[in-house]
Amino acid sequence: MTDSRATAEQGPSSDSIGRLAELIAGDPMTRLDADMKHVLDRLAELGARPLELLTPEMARRQPRPAEAISAVLGRQGRERPEDGVEVEDIAVDGAEGELPGRIYRPIGLLSRLNPMVLYFHGGGFVTGDLDSHDASARALARRTGAIVVSVAYRLAPEHPFPAAHDDALAAWRWLTGKVRDLAGDPRRLAVAGEDAGANLAAHIALRARDEGAIRPVHQVLVHPVAGHDMETASYGETLRAQPIGLPAMRWRFRHAFAEEAAAQDMRIDLATREDLAGVAPATVILAGIDPLRSEGEALAEALDQAGVPVNCWTYEGVTQGFFGLGLVVTKALFAQSDAADALGKAFAPGRRS
Numbered sequence: 001m002t003d004s005r006a007t008a009e010q011g012p013s014s015d016s017i018g019r020l021a022e023l024i025a026g027d028p029m030t031r032l033d034a035d036m037k038h039v040l041d042r043l044a045e046l047g048a049r050p051l052e053l054l055t056p057e058m059a060r061r062q063p064r065p066a067e068a069i070s071a072v073l074g075r076q077g078r079e080r081p082e083d084g085v086e087v088e089d090i091a092v093d094g095a096e097g098e099l100p101g102r103i104y105r106p107i108g109l110l111s112r113l114n115p116m117v118l119y120f121h122g123g124g125f126v127t128g129d130l131d132s133h134d135a136s137a138r139a140l141a142r143r144t145g146a147i148v149v150s151v152a153y154r155l156a157p158e159h160p161f162p163a164a165h166d167d168a169l170a171a172w173r174w175l176t177g178k179v180r181d182l183a184g185d186p187r188r189l190a191v192a193g194e195d196a197g198a199n200l201a202a203h204i205a206l207r208a209r210d211e212g213a214i215r216p217v218h219q220v221l222v223h224p225v226a227g228h229d230m231e232t233a234s235y236g237e238t239l240r241a242q243p244i245g246l247p248a249m250r251w252r253f254r255h256a257f258a259e260e261a262a263a264q265d266m267r268i269d270l271a272t273r274e275d276l277a278g279v280a281p282a283t284v285i286l287a288g289i290d291p292l293r294s295e296g297e298a299l300a301e302a303l304d305q306a307g308v309p310v311n312c313w314t315y316e317g318v319t320q321g322f323f324g325l326g327l328v329v330t331k332a333l334f335a336q337s338d339a340a341d342a343l344g345k346a347f348a349p350g351r352r353s
Helices: 014-025 034-045 056-061 065-075 134-144 163-178 196-211 233-237 246-256 260-264 293-305 330-347
Strands: 085-094 097-106 114-120 147-151 184-194 219-222 282-289 310-319
Touching: 034 065, 034 310, 034 330, 065 134, 085 134, 085 147, 085 163, 097 134, 097 163, 114 134, 114 163, 114 196, 114 330, 134 147, 134 330, 147 163, 163 184, 163 196, 184 196, 184 330, 196 219, 219 330, 233 293, 282 293, 282 330, 293 310, 310 330
Parallel strands: 114 147, 114 184, 184 219, 219 282, 282 310
Antiparallel strands: 085 097, 097 147
């Protein structure tokens, strides 16, 4: 993470670089597609404020995109459709005690040996929970026919890095130990997540490889946190982007890491790692208007260079957090379909590891 105080004597700050990039590329919010704009407009009407103006506690209480979706549907005279997914709240073993979890079971499950996905919500390690990303987990279950287990890991600043990573690894170990009890197939387990959650999913893939444990057959990484450099092209282009731009990401990093140097840990700085060979094949899904886009592209390139099969798609006109908005945002439907297709291929009998 770049500290503007430290760069005052060394060169331009990321703010000035961002302003220059915006002069060249223009206001990022003018590139919103109509669907995404509807959601963000309703979110603003509900009173959502920029993260950088809030405390973590305030940020966790403010209106969420799910509420904006409800507002959009209400204006259109639509109701949320039944999705054929049954939900059960459970407890999952974390690194230092039980964590809230939720199982999503789609209609038509077998009595045993179903594919499973361990999913981690987004929120930059500071916000987010089972409810905030419920729609994403539901979509994955509905579209893949897999059992999805969503886990609410500990959040910063109350539990700074690496608490979330420790919880994610503990949850993976819990799942691999319980997979048959949950009617899952130990040969068809995958990991998925969004922004911070995608970083956690990638962490599991790396650790499972290193420990010789049960490995995921695929990792779905939706706009992953994959670095700490805030002077990338996409950071420069999103100085004024909402809901997540450069100021919001600074806010997240400030709260997520007790010490600034911790953001340079290789568990965060995935895109510069040179030991990615042998991890699970990956699908990287990126938003065009997102400070994390450049590091997501760099991670996909690093995986490819390491010989890891990887697909990387960027969806223009949408912002970070778009993946679960499929009831209103068409690009989210495309992204969900692409993620489900990749998982379906990974779960196919001929592709089992």
